[in-house]
Amino acid sequence: MDVNMAQLKSHTLENTQTIEHPSSGGKALSDIFDNLTLEIIEENPDDMIIDIKGIEAPLANALRRIMISEVPTMAIEDVDLYQNTSVIPDEVLAHRLGLIPIYAEPEKFKYKTQEDSHNGENSILFKLHVKCIRLQDKSIQNENVYSRDLIWSPLPGQEKMHIAPVHSDILIAKLGPGQEIEAELWCEKGIGATHTKWSPVCTASYRLMPSITLSQILKGENAKALKRKCQAKVFDIEDGKAIVANMRDCTSCRECLRDENFGVVLGKVKDHFIFSIESTGILKPRRILRDAILILKKKARDWIDIINVYKHTPKS
Amino acid sequence: MGDTERSLLSKSDEPSSLGIMNMKKVSYICGWCGKENEFTSRDELNCIGCGYRIFYKKRLAGGAQYEAR
Numbered sequence: 001m002d003v004n005m006a007q008l009k010s011h012t013l014e015n016t017q018t019i020e021h022p023s024s025g026g027k028a029l030s031d032i033f034d035n036l037t038l039e040i041i042e043e044n045p046d047d048m049i050i051d052i053k054g055i056e057a058p059l060a061n062a063l064r065r066i067m068i069s070e071v072p073t074m075a076i077e078d079v080d081l082y083q084n085t086s087v088i089p090d091e092v093l094a095h096r097l098g099l100i101p102i103y104a105e106p107e108k109f110k111y112k113t114q115e116d117s118h119n120g121e122n123s124i125l126f127k128l129h130v131k132c133i134r135l136q137d138k139s140i141q142n143e144n145v146y147s148r149d150l151i152w153s154p155l156p157g158q159e160k161m162h163i164a165p166v167h168s169d170i171l172i173a174k175l176g177p178g179q180e181i182e183a184e185l186w187c188e189k190g191i192g193a194t195h196t197k198w199s200p201v202c203t204a205s206y207r208l209m210p211s212i213t214l215s216q217i218l219k220g221e222n223a224k225a226l227k228r229k230c231q232a233k234v235f236d237i238e239d240g241k242a243i244v245a246n247m248r249d250c251t252s253c254r255e256c257l258r259d260e261n262f263g264v265v266l267g268k269v270k271d272h273f274i275f276s277i278e279s280t281g282i283l284k285p286r287r288i289l290r291d292a293i294l295i296l297k298k299k300a301r302d303w304i305d306i307i308n309v310y311k312h313t314p315k316s
Numbered sequence: 317m318g319d320t321e322r323s324l325l326s327k328s329d330e331p332s333s334l335g336i337m338n339m340k341k342v343s344y345i346c347g348w349c350g351k352e353n354e355f356t357s358r359d360e361l362n363c364i365g366c367g368y369r370i371f372y373k374k375r376l377a378g379g380a381q382y383e384a385r
C-alpha cells in the first residue's frame with residue numbers, strides 16, 4: 001500500500017501518520033512549496049472549491065484558520081441608539097446589527113485604535129430610522145426592519161466608494177404600530193479572532209481526497225448491488241463491469257465495506273486537500289484565499305526575524 | 317450639609333411645589349397601539365386611542381451607545 005494513503009478499515013483508520021514529520025528526516029519546507037499544486041475545481045461568486053496537493057495538514061490547517069479568523073473585513077461595531085421602542089432589547093438589537101455583512105473594501109480602511117475618533121479613514125456610518133405606523137385603511141406600514149433600511153451616509157473622503165449591506169433582505173427586527181428604531185451605526189475594521197462578525201467566511205473547511213480501488217472485477221448482479229449500495233453514487237457500471245466513477249463524492253460512510261465480497265479498498269490521500277471556502281459575500285472567495293496566503297507569508301517572515309534576533313543574541 | 321443641598325430640600329418641601337408636581341403632565345407610550353398619552357398623577361390610566369392600560373416610559377433623550385457584540 002502507498003505510504004501516501006491512509007486506509008479506511010471497517011472500524012479503524014490505518015497509516016494515518018503524516019509523511020513529512022520533522023523527525024522523519026524528510027525534505028526541507030522549500031521542497032514542499034516547490035511541489036505544491038493548487039487547482040480551482042469550482043468557482044462561484046460566493047463559494048469555491050480548490051484542490052491543494054502536496055502540502056501537509058499543519059500548513060492546510062494554518063491556511064484554513066487564517067481564512068476564518070485573520071482576514072480583515074468591515075463590520076458594525078458601535079451602535080448609537082436614539083430610539084428603540086420595539087420588543088427587542090437594545091443589546092440584542094446591537095448584536096444583530098453587528099452580524100450584518102457590510103460590502104466595503106477593507107484595504108481602503110485603517111484599524112481604529114482606542115484613541116482614534118471615528119473618521120473617514122477608519123469608519124463607515126450608517127443611519128437607521130424606521131417607524132411603524134397604522135395607516136387610515138388599518139393596514140400597517142414598516143412592520144419589518146430589513147437590512148436595506150440601513151442608509152449609508154458617506155464620511156469625508158468616502159464620496160467615491162460603494163458601500164451597502166451585502167444582502168438587502170436580512171430581517172433585523174419586527175415592529176408593532178407606533179414602535180420606532182432610530183440609530184447611528186459605526187462600522188470598523190477588524191478580524192474574526194476578535195469577533196466572528198469580522199470573519200469573511202461562513203466557513204472554510206477542508207477534507208482529504210478519497211481514494212477507492214476495486215481489488216477484483218465485479219460483474220453482473222454483483223456490480224449492480226455495489227452500485228446500489230453507495231448513496232453517494234460513487235460507483236457506476238461500464239461494459240458490464242463495476243467502475244469507480246465519482247471518487248470525489250465519497251463521504252467515507254464505509255457502507256461498501258460491509259460486504260467484504262465486493263473487495264472495495266478505501267483510503268484517503270494524505271497530501272491532497274479539498275478546500276471549500278464559503279464567503280459571506282463581502283470578499284470574493286478567491287480574494288479570501290489570496291489574503292490568507294499573504295497573511296501566512298507575513299507570519300513566516302516575522303518568525304524569521306524573531307529567529308534571527310535570537311540567533312544573534314549572545315547566550316548568557 | 318452644603319448650601320446647595322439645603323436649598324434643594326427646602327424648595328421641594330414647599331407644599332405649593334408639590335401641588336404643581338401633581339398636576340404636571342408626563343407622557344407615556346401605550347403598550348398596545350403605541351400612541352403617546354399624557355397623564356397627571358390623578359388621571360385614570362387608559363389610553364385615549366384604545367383603552368389599553370399598560371404603558372411604557374419614554375426613553376431618555378440623547379441615546380445610548382452599545383457595542384455590537
Ligand code: SF4
Nearest residue numbers: 230250251253254256
Ligand atoms: S464509503 Fe460510502 S460513499 Fe464512499 S464509496 Fe463506499 S459506500 Fe460510497
Ligand SMILES: [Zn+2]
Nearest residue numbers: 346349363366
Ligand atoms: Zn393605546
